[in-house]
Amino acid sequence: MFGLWNFDGGIHLPTHKAESSLAPMQVAELPKELIYPLMMRNGEKAKPLVSTGEQVRRGQSVVGADGWMNPPLHAATSGKVRGIEQRLWPHPSGLVGDCIVIDVDGDDESVEFQGTANYASIQPGELLDKIHAAGIVGLGGAAFPTAVKLNPQPYAIDTLLLNGAECEPYITCDDSLLRHFPHEVLGGAKLLMHILGVNRCLLAVGEDMPDAIIVLEKAQSEGEYGNIHIIPVPAIYPTGGEKQLIKVLTGREVPAHGIPAGIGVICQNVATAAAIHKAITTGEPLISRIVTITGRGVLHPQNLLARIGTPIAELVEHCGGYTDSVQRLIMGGPMMGFALPADDLPITKATNCILVAGQGEVIHDKQAMPCIRCGACATACPVSLLPQQLYWHARADKLDRLMEYHLPDCIECGCCDIVCPSHIPLVQYFRSAKSKVAAKERERLKADNARLRYEARQARKEREKLEKAESARRKKESLARATEIPKGMGKV
Amino acid sequence: MLTFVVLCVVFAFFGLILGYASIRFKVDGDPLADKIDALLPQTQCGQCLYPGCRPYAEAIANGKADINQCPPGGEEGVKALADLLGLEAKPLDPELGSEKPHRVAVIDEKKCIGCTLCIQACPVDAILGAQKLMHTVIASECTGCDLCLPPCPVDCIMMEAL
Amino acid sequence: MTPRHDRRFQYCHPSMKDYLLILVGTILVNNFVMVKFLGLCPFMGVSRKVETALGMGLATIFVLTLSSVSSYLVETHLLVPLGLEYLRIISFIVVIAVIVQFTEMLVYKTSPLLYQVLGIFLPLITTNCAVLGVALLNVQARHGLIESFLYGFGAAVGFALVLVLFAAVRERVDVADIPTPFKGNAIALITAGLISMAFMGFSGLVKG
Numbered sequence: 008m009f010g011l012w013n014f015d016g017g018i019h020l021p022t023h024k025a026e027s028s029l030a031p032m033q034v035a036e037l038p039k040e041l042i043y044p045l046m047m048r049n050g051e052k053a054k055p056l057v058s059t060g061e062q063v064r065r066g067q068s069v070v071g072a073d074g075w076m077n078p079p080l081h082a083a084t085s086g087k088v089r090g091i092e093q094r095l096w097p098h099p100s101g102l103v104g105d106c107i108v109i110d111v112d113g114d115d116e117s118v119e120f121q122g123t124a125n126y127a128s129i130q131p132g133e134l135l136d137k138i139h140a141a142g143i144v145g146l147g148g149a150a151f152p153t154a155v156k157l158n159p160q161p162y163a164i165d166t167l168l169l170n171g172a173e174c175e176p177y178i179t180c181d182d183s184l185l186r187h188f189p190h191e192v193l194g195g196a197k198l199l200m201h202i203l204g205v206n207r208c209l210l211a212v213g214e215d216m217p218d219a220i221i222v223l224e225k226a227q228s229e230g231e232y233g234n235i236h237i238i239p240v241p242a243i244y245p246t247g248g249e250k251q252l253i254k255v256l257t258g259r260e261v262p263a264h265g266i267p268a269g270i271g272v273i274c275q276n277v278a279t280a281a282a283i284h285k286a287i288t289t290g291e292p293l294i295s296r297i298v299t300i301t302g303r304g305v306l307h308p309q310n311l312l313a314r315i316g317t318p319i320a321e322l323v324e325h326c327g328g329y330t331d332s333v334q335r336l337i338m339g340g341p342m343m344g345f346a347l348p349a350d351d352l353p354i355t356k357a358t359n360c361i362l363v364a365g366q367g368e369v370i371h372d373k374q375a376m377p378c379i380r381c382g383a384c385a386t387a388c389p390v391s392l393l394p395q396q397l398y399w400h401a402r403a404d405k406l407d408r409l410m411e412y413h414l415p416d417c418i419e420c421g422c423c424d425i426v427c428p429s430h431i432p433l434v435q436y437f438r439s440a441k442s443k444v445a446a447k448e449r450e451r452l453k454a455d456n457a458r459l460r461y462e463a464r465q466a467r468k469e470r471e472k473l474e475k476a477e478s479a480r481r482k483k484e485s486l487a488r489a490t491e492i493p494k495g496m497g498k499v
Numbered sequence: 500m501l502t503f504v505v506l507c508v509v510f511a512f513f514g515l516i517l518g519y520a521s522i523r524f525k526v527d528g529d530p531l532a533d534k535i536d537a538l539l540p541q542t543q544c545g546q547c548l549y550p551g552c553r554p555y556a557e558a559i560a561n562g563k564a565d566i567n568q569c570p571p572g573g574e575e576g577v578k579a580l581a582d583l584l585g586l587e588a589k590p591l592d593p594e595l596g597s598e599k600p601h602r603v604a605v606i607d608e609k610k611c612i613g614c615t616l617c618i619q620a621c622p623v624d625a626i627l628g629a630q631k632l633m634h635t636v637i638a639s640e641c642t643g644c645d646l647c648l649p650p651c652p653v654d655c656i657m658m659e660a661l
Numbered sequence: 662m663t664p665r666h667d668r669r670f671q672y673c674h675p676s677m678k679d680y681l682l683i684l685v686g687t688i689l690v691n692n693f694v695m696v697k698f699l700g701l702c703p704f705m706g707v708s709r710k711v712e713t714a715l716g717m718g719l720a721t722i723f724v725l726t727l728s729s730v731s732s733y734l735v736e737t738h739l740l741v742p743l744g745l746e747y748l749r750i751i752s753f754i755v756v757i758a759v760i761v762q763f764t765e766m767l768v769y770k771t772s773p774l775l776y777q778v779l780g781i782f783l784p785l786i787t788t789n790c791a792v793l794g795v796a797l798l799n800v801q802a803r804h805g806l807i808e809s810f811l812y813g814f815g816a817a818v819g820f821a822l823v824l825v826l827f828a829a830v831r832e833r834v835d836v837a838d839i840p841t842p843f844k845g846n847a848i849a850l851i852t853a854g855l856i857s858m859a860f861m862g863f864s865g866l867v868k869g
Contacts, residue, residue, distance in 0.1 A: 377838060403836035407582070447575075450540070457541035457642045458552070460623035502745055509739065509752075513759040520763050524770040531773040560777065585713050585778040 009209075009238045012258040014251045016389040017243040018422050020176050020342075022215055027301040028179040030309035032187055035325050037084055037115060041316035042353035043069055043107040044096045047077050048152075055107050059090040065117035066292055068142075069107055075155050078142045083294040083314035086111040097338055097352045099345040106353075109316070120290030131202045134287060141286035142293045142356075147247075147276035148339065150357035153283065156275070157202055159268035164203050168256060169196055169210040171219070171277040172240050172247035175340035178360040180297040181277050183310040185212065185219035188281055189226035195280030197232050198287060203273060208235040209256050210277070215242040244342065245420045249274045251389050263416055278359075298354055300326045303365025304333030313354060319361055320350040332365035341369045342421040376429040384423035384433065390416050394423035394433050401440040406447060409440055417441075532560040538579045542571045543622035544644035546596050551622070559584075570596035571643070602658040603641040604648070606634055610655035617647040617656060680811055685866065687815030693791045694823045695860035700791035703782050704824055705849065709835070714828035716768075716775040717782065718821025722814070724764050724786050725795060728757045729813020732796035733806060753796045754787070761787045791820060827856060 045053040053070045057063055063082045070080035086109040094106040126134060139154035147170060169192070173181040185192060196208045212220050223237050240246050240255055250261045252274060259270045267274055282293050294315055301308035306327025313322055319336065323329060337344040338352075340360050354361070364370060384394035392413055400408040414437065423433045536556035547568040549555040558564035559580070566580040567589045574591065581588035591598065606617075606626075613631040618624075625641045628634030636647075636656075648656050693699045707717040732753045740746050765783055769776040776783065786792060795816045799809045831849055839848050 399833070399836045404578075405582075405836065408832075453642075454539070454541040455537075457543070457623050457640070458536070460625070460640060461541065461543050461551070464622065464624050501743060502748065505739065505743060505745070506748070506752075509735075510755065513755065517759060517762055520766050524766040526770050526773065529773075531777050534774055582710075583774070583778075585707075585710060585780070 009236060011238070011240065011255050014246075014254045014389055015391045016387050016422060017245060017251070018387050018425060019242075020244045020425070022242065023176045023301070024179050024182070024215065027177070027299050027308040027310055028182050028216075030307065032183045032297065032310040032312065033325070035311040035313040035317065035322055037111055037113055038314065038317040038321045039111055040089070040318065041083055041086065041109040041111060041314065042094060042318060042351075043080055043082075043109075043316050044094070044098075044353070044355070045070065045091070045105045045107065046096055046098065047073060048150075049076075052105060053077065053080075055091060055105075057088050057107065059088055061088045062086075063088060063109060065115055066120060066294060067118050068292075069109075072139065072142075075139065076152055078139050078144060078152050078154065079292075081142055081292040081294050082109060083316050084111055085114050085116040095349060095352055097347065097355055097358070101348055122286075122288045122290035124288050126198060126287050127201060131204070134198075134202050137287060138283055140292070141282075143279065143282050143286060144293070144356050145276055146278035146282060146296055146356065146359070147249075148343065148357055148359055150355070153275070153279055156268075156273065157199070159203075159266075159273060162268040163271060164205055164268060164273050165207065165271040166257060166273075167196065167199055167203060167205050167208040168252060168272055168274040169199075169208060169277050169280055170247055170249070170252055170274055171210060171212045171216075172252055173213050173216070174242060174244045174247035175342050175360075176244070177301050177362055178299050178340045179301075180299045180310055180359050182213075182216045182219050183299070184278055184281060184297050185216070186222050189223045190230065191281035191284050192277045193223070193226055193230060193232045193235060194288070195277075195282070195284035196235050198284055199273075199275060199280060200233060206234050208233070210235055210237045211240045211246075211252055211256060212237060213242050213247070214239045244422065245389055245418070248389065248418055248420060250418070263413060293356060296354075296356065296358075298322065298358055299360040300363065301360065302337075302363040303368050304330055304335075304363035306330055315356055316353045318351050318353055319347070322354070322361060323350065323363060329363065330365065333363055334366050334368070335364045335370055337362040337364055337369065342425075343419065371430070373430045375431045378429055378431060381428060383426045383428065387422040387426045389420060389422060390418060392417060394437075397440070398431065398433055398436055401436040404443070406440075406444055409444065414440060414444065529557060529560055532557040534583065535559050535580065538572075538576065538583060539569060540571045540576065540642070541623075542642040542644040544571060544642075544646060546570050548595070565589075565592070567592050568595055570598055573598035599643075600660050602643045602660050603638045604636045604643070604645075604656050605638075605659050606636055607655040607657065608633055608635070610653050612653055614652060616650040616652065620646050620650045622646060675805065675808060680807065683808060683811045684815040684818075687812060688819040688822065689860070689863045690866050692819045692823060692860050692863075693794070693816050694820055695857045696864075697791075697794070698857075699794050700789050700820055703785060703789060704820075704827065705846070705853070707779065707782050708824055708828040708831050708849070710778075711825060711828045711832060713775070713778050714824045715821075716772070717779055718817075718824045720764055720768060720779070720783065721786060721789070721792075721820055721824075722817040723767075724757070724760050725792055725817035725820070726810065726814045727760050728753075728792055729795050729799060729809050729816075730806070731756045731760065733799055733804070733809040736800055749797075749800070750793075753793060757792050757796070758787050791816060823856070823860075827853060830856070 045055060047053045053073065055069060056071050057069050063069060064085045065082060067082050068079045069082050072079045089108045089110050091105050092108050093103050096102050096104045135154045135157055143153045144150040145153060171181050171185055196210060200206060200208055220237060220239055227235060238256065245251055246255060249267060253267055253272050254260055257272060261267050261270060278296060285291055295312060296315060297310050298313050299310050300322055305323055309326055311322055311325060336347045336350055338347050338358055338361060339345060341362060344362060378398060380395060382395060388394055396412050397409060397414055417437050419434050419438065421434050427433060536553055539552040539556060541552050543551045547555045549558055555564060559566060566586060567577045569576055570591060577591060578588045611634050613634065615628065615630055617634060618626045618628055622644065623640055623642060625637045626634055626647065627637055645658065691697060694704050703717060708714050735752055735756055740749060740752065761784060768783060795813050799812055804812055830852055834848055834852060
């Protein structure tokens with residue numbers, strides 16, 4: 008029996024998972040169009056590799072890599088590029104930006120894929136190159152470039168964690184993946200252990216997914232997968248958060264300004280592991296993923312194996328369309344998702360769920376009331392922060408006190424938000440405070456830079472003045488010497 | 500009489516202690532002005548009526564200047580200075596200007612005559628160019644101080660919001 | 662017969678228990694700010710930020726302890742032998758002023774920022790009634806050297822303690838939703854009054 012640790016805080020939430028997990032997983036049919044936002048990780052615009060009218064095939068790169076932090080993006084099926092259009096980006100900011108729009112032709116013609124089942128002989132560095140070229144990012148929701156995460160120099164890694172906890176309500180895509188593709192996940196685990204050079208893998212599965220655990224254990228007995236422990240973890244939100252899961256499974260805490268690699272652990276989502284396995288063994292890049300379409304606003308909630316870039320409207324249509332009680336469209340889960348203004352936005356690599364919320368399902372109209380200083384938020388916080396203090400200081404814009412109370416460590420899970428009896432939108436305050444802190448830091452760097460340039464300029468002017476004075480003096484001296492009456496010439 | 504003598508001796512002794520202390524605890528430089536300067540936006544624009552950010556910082560450190568004289572720093576800057584010095588935050592002095600959104604200078608290349616007057620005016624050397632050659636502003640280094648606008652003889656520099 | 666030589670006022674040598682009582686008495690039971698209401702000016706003036714309050718508290722501990730001992734020494738070895746007790750207040754003030762000047766230079770050397778932030782309140786420690794009060798109360802209570810030291814130290818620690826506590830409370834009060842008529846010093850004084858009431862609860866902790 009594997010002993011588990013606890014983390015402070017966290018809350019029990021009604022899971023609402025049966026709606027989508029009981030329905031069978033389906034493969035979504037090919038969409039009529041694919042949309043790829045030209046949005047890079049740092050907010051800058053990406054450069055497309057294709058132009059209007061070009062014919063693309065499945066697996067062809069449409070946005071090139073821009074360093075290790077921006078892996079390439081591939082077309083999910085074949086079609087013709089309609090153009091680079093200004094469309095809404097699937098981002099909390101709701102900004103409009105350039106997107107590659109592809110008219111799907113339905114042939115699903117693909118480029119040549121080259122995979123290898125015999126990866127044990129390939130160097131980890133080369134495997135990382137392949138993972139980067141396949142455009143693989145973290146599929147748990149944050150979409151961090153996987154090739155960067157799997158290169159944890161100079162830290163030594165001793166444990167691989169696979170995150171199948173899926174603690175957020177409504178989302179069942181990982182559950183679906185584990186039940187339908189257990190060999191991909193276990194194969195991915197084995198591959199990752201080879202890349203990282205570890206011989207221990209802890210695969211966390213949520214306790215509320217018993218079917219997935221049974222299927223995984225059966226699959227493990229059928230194959231040679233090495234030292235993988237399948238461990239059920241409690242269904243407390245946010246056990247699936249990276250730092251919380253590490254604490255629960257290993258008892259180690261990730262330090263405040265550190266990363267898990269610093270304590271010898273690498274954590275990957277189970278879907279990422281499956282995508283890595285697919286990319287290395289078959290050569291197919293990341294072009295599809297399982298997405299949960301759920302909520303009272305959609306007729307038949309279920310999981311769909313969908314192509315990345317598919318407009319949400321088409322996925323909802325596949326699930327029977329909207330019901331009468333539909334109120335809001337959310338990309339992500341009820342805790343960490345964000346609302347969408349329209350349904351012609353595409354799903355991205357990071358989309359794990361489309362929550363079509365019905366009347367009163369996730370949204371409530373309650374007005375925020377004054378803080379009564381009850382402290383329930385501090386009890387619920389999984390990072391052991393003091394949300395109440397952060398709230399008061401965020402309201403008063405006291406950025407130095409916010410940093411003192413560890414604002415950057417907030418994982419924006421929403422536990423404090425849910426338990427607040429006054430319905431104060433705490434996470435909103437923290438997000439805006441974080442952006443203010445970041446803006447101030449940018450300004451400070453800019454000001455320091457300007458000061459250096461100014462001081463350098465002053466120094467240069469001083470130097471020029473001195474040089475001028477020096478050369479003037481020398482000139483005067485030589486002039487004086489030249490007009491001197493030489494000795495011995497006598498009086499004229 | 501005795502009182503007078505005793506007091507004189509005692510107070511002289513105290514005076515010696517203080518004199519020794521004032522030499523022993525002498526401080527070089529102006530560390531407070533450094534801390535204040537670190538909070539200023541470094542546009543070196545002179546709107547505070549001092550010839551640069553450092554002189555203004557030193558004036559605040561000596562108590563000669565108020566903390567609300569820097570428009571590019573804005574209300575945020577005044578608040579930061581107030582927090583540092585334990586003073587009350589006050590609104591910006593309206594006579595010295597108002598807080599404007601961050602702007603950079605842009606040279607209209609069709610009109611530029613290559614006189615280098617703006618290059619000499621820029622306090623952070625953000626303008627690239629030489630005599631009779633095209634001048635251009637390095638946007639990432641421009642602090643928006645407006646000092647290049649007056650010297651230009653053909654008025655070809657505009658301030659544009661980012 | 663002067664009280665000094667009257668056997669009825671014979672001076673018993675103090676024990677460890679007496680020293681402890683002096684400390685507890687000055688820090689909690691008879692706290693100089695909250696119970697005796699001395700030193701209120703720097704208390705209200707420097708309590709807006711915890712860091713400044715801590716700096717002021719430490720400076721006051723340094724000044725008060727030194728001045729308590731120095732004024733005792735001046736009293737016993739200078740004023741009393743020469744019969745100059747009538748110059749007590751003047752000489753105490755001079756002693757305190759010299760020590761404050763010395764402290765000012767020390768503070769400027771160690772932390773010019775603290776020096777600037779404390780501003781006028783640093784030299785105003787000279788006029789802090791708690792400092793002169795300690796010196797005079799030492800004389801009145803006929804404390805010896807160690808007792809004077811502990812009395813001054815305890816008084817200053819009590820002052821610093823309350824100052825830091827009040828600054829912490831005040832920081833939180835300043836960012837809370839205060840009705841406009843109460844903002845600033847008004848709510849601060851009300852808070853100070855409430856803390857004072859809390860400190861009255863310590864009375865009876867030390868008998869006598």
